[in-house]
Amino acid sequence: MPLQAEPFFAFAEQIFSQLQGDEQLFLSLDGERSDFVRLNRNRVRQAGAVQTQQLGLTLVDSERQIEGSCDLSGDVDADRSLALALVQQLRERIPHLPADPYLNLDQTPSHSHRALEAELPPAAEAIANLSDQADGLDLVGIYAAGEIASGLASSIGHRHWHQSHSFNLDWSCYLDGDKAVKDSYSGFDWQVSAVRERIERQRERLAVMARPTKQIEPGQYRAFLAPAAMEELLDMLAWGGFGLRDHRTQQTPLLRLAKGELSLSPMLSLIEDHSRGLAPGFTAEGFLKPEQVALIEQGRFGQCLADARSAKEYGEAVNAADEFPESLALAAGRLPTDQALSALDTGLYIGNLWYSNWSDRNACRITGMTRFGTFWVERGELIAPLAVMRFDDSLYRLLGDQLEALTQERELRLSAETYDGRSTASALLPGALVSSLNLTL
Structure with missing residues (x-):
């Protein structure tokens, strides 16, 4: 056929x-x-x-x-x-x-x-x-x-x-x-x-990278997170962050955000953009997905993603095929990408993050490793490669009061997963400048 x-x-x-x-x-x-x-x-x-x-x-x-x-x-x-x-x-x-x-x-x-x-x-x-x-x-x-x-x-x-x-x-x-x-x-x-x-x-x-590796002590450092590093953080956030069932059973790491006890930076607006994504605009049960679902609006929690079964259980409308994002889009900021290093001045340029997991799910706290393409920056210039370090920090901090800027340019990142066929997941993400990232060892 x-x-x-x-x-x-x-x-x-x-x-x-x-x-x-x-x-x-x-x-x-x-x-x-x-x-x-x-x-x-x-x-x-x-x-x-x-x-x-x-x-x-x-x-x-x-x-x-x-x-x-x-x-x-x-x-x-x-x-x-x-x-x-x-x-x-x-x-x-x-x-x-x-x-x-x-x-x-x-x-x-x-x-x-x-x-x-x-x-x-x-x-x-x-x-x-x-x-x-x-x-x-x-x-x-x-x-x-x-x-x-x-x-x-x-x-x-x-x-x-x-x-x-x-x-x-x-x-x-x-x-x-x-x-x-x-x-x-x-x-x-x-x-x-x-x-x-x-x-x-x-x-x-x-x-x-060919220069001698720089060793730094654990502590808090200014950092610029490239879109690939942001993708790792948001992938973790998608793990229970937006599903209707996770919210109704109070298992979501964003519970305090959803209750209004905490907020993220007003620069942060995150949507599930079905109109842009590679993923189909319909569910296996025949429901049409809305063009967009506002997950976080200017730092405050918006809507949950509700698949057909959760929607039936909790009396809500279906707006997703699954209760995790497939077509994320993070709103752009005002920082030109080519000025990101000068805005950072001195600190860490982080190209990628790896092996992330929750260290304290209730506090929306994530741990993981730096690895490829992480550099020490001084006066806006890449100076030396950094030795592999572990970070441990809360997204309430990194995407909250520590978020200084998001880049004007965004990068479209298609999932490279091919386990059960080529994935249709995608994300449209800027880079992020944060005042401090906590390195633990």
């Missing part, structure tokens, strides 16, 4: 025609056509292409539901027989299940179609461009690019399709040992000039 809306909807109609009695069936299709290239020492070590289609089925009858899935081969007749056989298996099992009190399906037929186009070069051309720019460097990374599609059809009458093309280049340039500078480039429009600028910046920072 082609990875297109109309063939999928026609296929779904054939399956729906075999339903019995009061059965309802939701069919979801997730597919991709992607090129993957792995590089080591600036040479291609592995290259290949992936084409997959997976069909998900949710059969509903008498307030009971049961799910199943199968991989499709592309042969319509064989795939139809496979899907009908799976429906029969689900039909035989569903009478043995209890009624589901939180079953929540959109009973109103709806339609949507969205296709995000991109200017993507052939994989060989993109990699040749990268390798030419990185000549002489020990570059290690992965390039993934291509088409991702998601479809939903139901016997109720839902017909939704979301299709996008994107690329994601995630790499590091090594000096020696564990000394490296990491970068990434992702989006919908491949620009040779953007690759060149990133590689030139890495060469400059590798030259600083």
Whole structure:
């Protein structure tokens, strides 16, 4: 079956025609056509292409539901027989299940179609461009690019399709040992000039990395957090920070913010931007997501993310497929990125943070490590690489009274996860200047 809306909807109609009695069936299709290239020492070590289609089925009858899935081969007749056989298996099992009190399906037929186009070069051309720019460097990374599609059809009458093309280049340039500078480039429009600028910046920072490592004592330091470092912090915040169930059960690390006992910086406005994201604008239950959900507004808590089950349990409207952000956007600030180091003056430039975890969830306190691309800065200049340090600090501080500025420019960061197919998660983030970051060892 082609990875297109109309063939999928026609296929779904054939399956729906075999339903019995009061059965309802939701069919979801997730597919991709992607090129993957792995590089080591600036040479291609592995290259290949992936084409997959997976069909998900949710059969509903008498307030009971049961799910199943199968991989499709592309042969319509064989795939139809496979899907009908799976429906029969689900039909035989569903009478043995209890009624589901939180079953929540959109009973109103709806339609949507969205296709995000991109200017993507052939994989060989993109990699040749990268390798030419990185000549002489020990570059290690992965390039993934291509088409991702998601479809939903139901016997109720839902017909939704979301299709996008994107690329994601995630790499590091090594000096020696564990000394490296990491970068990434992702989006919908491949620009040779953007690759060149990133590689030139890495060469400059590798030259600083070659200097003797600077050791500093534990304590509080001014710091500039690059967008990649901000992404690590916000990923932690997304772990229970915005889900409706986490808030209603008072397990969220943002409980004091939600209660109004504490606030973050008025510069901080965070939204779930479904209108921009790679993720589909509909849920598996047929609900349409709103264009945006205001999570934090000028430092104060806004709305929770409510999936279908939590919405049913707590009597709220559905506004997300899952109760964690998929398409985060942090509002830009006023600090030009090219003035970030001079605004920092003396302190830490942190390119990335690693191995983060909660050290005190109730206090929204996070611990983790600096690693690649962390430098000591004096008078606005990169002076030396820093030895790996552990930080331990509360986001109420870092994103609260210690937040001095956010950059005017934001970086679109697409998830590099490929565990169960290429991820559609993304974040649009500025860098952040903070008055103090607590280093513990």
